[in-house]
Amino acid sequence: MTLRKAGKWAAGVVIIGWSLAPIYWALVVSLTTPAGLQSMTLIPRPFTTSYFSQLLGGSSSGPFLQALRNSAVESALTTVLTVVVALLAAYPFARWNFRGSRALFLVILGTFALPVYAVLIPLYQFMSHLRQIDTYQAIVLINVSASLPLAVWLLRAHISALPADIENAARIDGAGPLQILRRIVLPLIAPGVAAASVIVFLTSWAAYLIPLAFAPTLRTSPLTVLIPQYASRYGQDYGLQAAAGLIALLPPVLVVIWLNRHLMRGLLTGALKQLGSSPADNGQCPGCAATCVRARRSVRVLFRPCGYPGQQT
């Protein structure tokens, strides 16, 4: 029994180490002087913050801060726009059974299976024809088109899991669909909106192929496009690249630590979606319905209860 326990601890050390070691080592590289790196060291010695200060205020800060701003603007706009458009589309899909709704929903599902590179080249020709290369709007709109299907799916699952009674009452009282969506549905599916936002934000913050084609200059190019250049353009300056990489991974890592629960739910939904399983089939708890089609038990373990009416499954 003690041997088993020791094995469990050893596995834990290996798993946690594997997950964190590359990030820790980048931290060491970014905080050690070039001379210090010549010999084996696992702690930053001699210690220096010169790489970070170079990026954030010194000699290399101009391009870096511009790219950081571009990353922030593009992923923030992408996230807001995707969630708003997806929410509008998710509501009718979840609630109304109109002619053609199934077919239209299948179109959404079909686009999810399509990788970005399948449409990259014609999109490039299209955008350069419209003279939209190197503009925020082109990059944001393409990012939106890439994340939209997942967001629609996720939000639809959350909305269909809500009881429709309140909405019906509001409709009898004369509330329009937009009013119902904003005043009643939106507050109730806040966790779903959080999950969708996190996934969309992480995806657009990490986007590389799209900005590589559509953001050729620093006017719009995000950090992901700038970072590979540190290895070549600035010689073998690993310290600078490590510092830049760490700053670039900070926002997504903070988001994950902050909203981990929602992220898990989103991840699982996205995964299940590829198999076309419909969470509405056993929709009780929005979390359960959205994530675990055949794995409802685990939801209670993985995610804390999310406080929905009728969620006790």
Added chain:
Amino acid sequence: MITTAKATRSSRSSRQRQPALLLLAPAFVVIGVLVLYPLVTSVWDSLHNDSVLLPSHAFSGGRNYSLAAHDPAFLQAGENTLGYLLIVTLGSLLAGLGMAFWLHNVTRFRAAALTIIVLPWAVPGIVTGALWSFIFNPVNGLLNELLQWAGVISHPEIWLAGRLSGIFFISLSLIWQITPIAAVIFLAGIESIPVELYEEAAVEGASQLAVFRRITLPLLRPSLAIGLLQASVLAIGIFDQVVVLAGYSPGSISMVMQVYLYAFRDLNFGLGMAASMIVTLGTLLVSLVYIKGVYREVSY
């Protein structure tokens, strides 16, 4: 009675149609203009000459496809991609199962452990490549330093230089990044298996191996299919990590990178679109294999 219900339903359905289409409009404008229209263009233009070197935009049939299929660069990229696919799928399967079973047995600090395990997934692909380049670097890379310190090697190795070793080490960085998805999916699968089955097996005196083979593995099939599908699709589309770790060198270039080169270096858009269609079809084919072959409905 039935007709009344039907009539009510159809009148309701037509009353809902107009606001529904209005709410759906923004999403379908985005998808129509930025996904469906380019997709149709891509299929259509891949059947035509579309290159700065060829002035005419004439119909060329399957010429672009056969050019891609006979281009040694594309074939090598295909071999490389197959390597990424095999190593990444197997690696994230094993690592994901390991993490999932470990998490399953963790009771204290479970939420913290889960957060740490998920962290690599949040790291952008480009940064993942950079993080692992500090490990594989011939100059002051962690791997060389550790192995030299331990006395395993006497002088620094260039880990990414060989074709096979390059593909292996680049795969490792992708495995690091995407295993969290597999682990979370497998964990959800493991925890959905009813405990009663294990209790019964224990009463019957079944061995651990038999329990794993007869209960855990079959009931885990849907989760395995989803996890493997995700890993495979990401492996076939590998781009960012390779760019940072090895650039566009022929020994490690992936198919999607070759598509990018056709279009944006050679400016042969028709060839690029044909090649991108080949990769897309490959991805869909692999997805189909998982859905038909591995995924099975299970009932407890």
